[in-house]
Amino acid sequence: MRTFIKYYEPSLNPLSGGKGAVSVLSPATVANVVCGFDILGFALNNPTDEFTVSLSDEVGVHIINDDDFNLPTNPEINVSGAALLAMLEECPDVKGFTVISKKVVKPGSGIGSSAASAAGPVVAANILLGNRFSKSDLVRFAMFGEKVASGVKHADNIAPAIYGGVTLIRSIFPLDIISIDAPPLHVTVVHPQIEVRTADARQILKQHVLLKDAIKQWGNIAGLVAGLIQQDYDLIGRSLEDVIIEPVRSILIPGFNEVKQKCKDAGALGGGISGSGPSIFMLSKDAETAKAVEEVMKDVYNRIGLDYQTHLTTINQEGVKQVV
Structure with missing residues (x-):
């Protein structure tokens, strides 16, 4: 196994993208x-x-x-x-x-x-x-x-x-x-300006899961994959439910439950925590709904008084x- 110990501080590195960069x-x-x-x-x-x-x-x-x-x-x-x-x-x-x-x-x-x-x-x-x-x-x-x-x-x-x-x-x-394969989906993301480290977010997870919760989660995963493949937006929305991870991690994100419910009320299919958070994502069928969802996210965090950043995008x- 090779050992690599040499590195440059940015200000000292003479390289700026060599031939064929x-x-x-x-x-x-x-x-x-x-x-x-x-x-x-x-x-x-x-x-x-x-x-x-x-x-x-x-x-x-x-x-x-x-x-x-x-x-x-x-x-x-x-x-x-x-x-x-x-x-x-x-x-x-x-x-x-x-x-x-x-x-x-x-x-x-x-x-x-x-x-x-x-x-x-x-x-x-x-x-x-x-x-x-x-x-x-x-x-x-x-x-x-x-x-x-x-x-x-x-x-x-x-x-x-x-x-x-x-x-x-x-x-x-x-x-x-x-x-x-997935149908066209519009994605709205809000990033409350706090940091949740992935390593920390993993440490708070339960180490044991009830069988009834596992069964429900398996059904949602299978339903979500089937909904994407079949381009069934209703099935996608019904399957965007997490009974194991989200209930624990959501306590780290101010305003999470309010954002999620109000975005669904605004027409979003559903969504939840992006990765380990604190960003929250919501999926929508069309750009108009995705924009309305963004406004909901802004309203919640403006009222809470927490800085945030939003992204209105689609699947790459x-x-x-x-x-x-």
């Missing part, structure tokens, strides 16, 4: 999709991060941050760095990579910031290498980045970021990812894409 846009994602904890996710058309990756003559991964998030540049504790180090383990002909990170998706927002940071660079590096790795391989590498972020190798954000659209993670070991069918 590839730039990509890496999407935000919604994971869990209410009832599908750790197994369902979809990509968003906005917001997106931008990463530029080039081959380096220096051994290891060299990170330049071109944003204000002050993320670590040591690749072993950086999400992008960990993913690229995992890739380098299977590239004996490659010395190293330089990655320039320009993040927009705020860490701790619940819309897959760490997944965007892991997925984007490995896709860009793969393009540099002539696409020698499959999408499944890229997910496998990117999961090392997710482990840095949360302590767990989960793929419900990574898979849709790389594959695009809606994905089902049937298994992690071995990795088994299924793309799910491409995943990470090269900037041409």
Whole structure:
């Protein structure tokens, strides 16, 4: 196993995207999709991060941050760095990579910031290498980045970021990812300006689940997948129910129950916590309803007096894409 100990602070790194550099846009994602904890996710058309990756003559991964998030540049504790180090383990002909990170998706927002940071660079590096790795391989590498972020190798954000659209993670070991066709859906996201760390949100989860709750959850997951495939909006709406995770995690998010109920009253199919939160997402059949849902979200948080950011978007069918 190779050891990578050399890294540059951004101000000292002489590299700015070498010959043959590839730039990509890496999407935000919604994971869990209410009832599908750790197994369902979809990509968003906005917001997106931008990463530029080039081959380096220096051994290891060299990170330049071109944003204000002050993320670590040591690749072993950086999400992008960990993913690229995992890739380098299977590239004996490659010395190293330089990655320039320009993040927009705020860490701790619940819309897959760490997944965007892991997925984007490995896709860009793969393009540099002539696409020698499959999408499944890229997910496998990117999961090392997710482990840095949360302590767990989960793929419900990574898979849709790389594959695009809606994905089902049937298994992690071995990795088994299924793309799910879905009808047109409009997505409204509100991000209350608090941070919920994924690792912390996992620690509060129940370790034991009642059989009756598990049965209900299985029915909702199956119903949601069937509703997406059959383009049955009513079934999608009925299935967007979580009886295991949401009741626990929602207590970390001010205004959650009010936002959810009022958005459904405004015509949303349903929704819930995006990832581990604090972002809340709602799905709608049309743009007009999605906009009305956004206004509901704004009204709730304006009244609470909590700063927030909203995103009005649709499902991204491409995943990470090269900037041409």
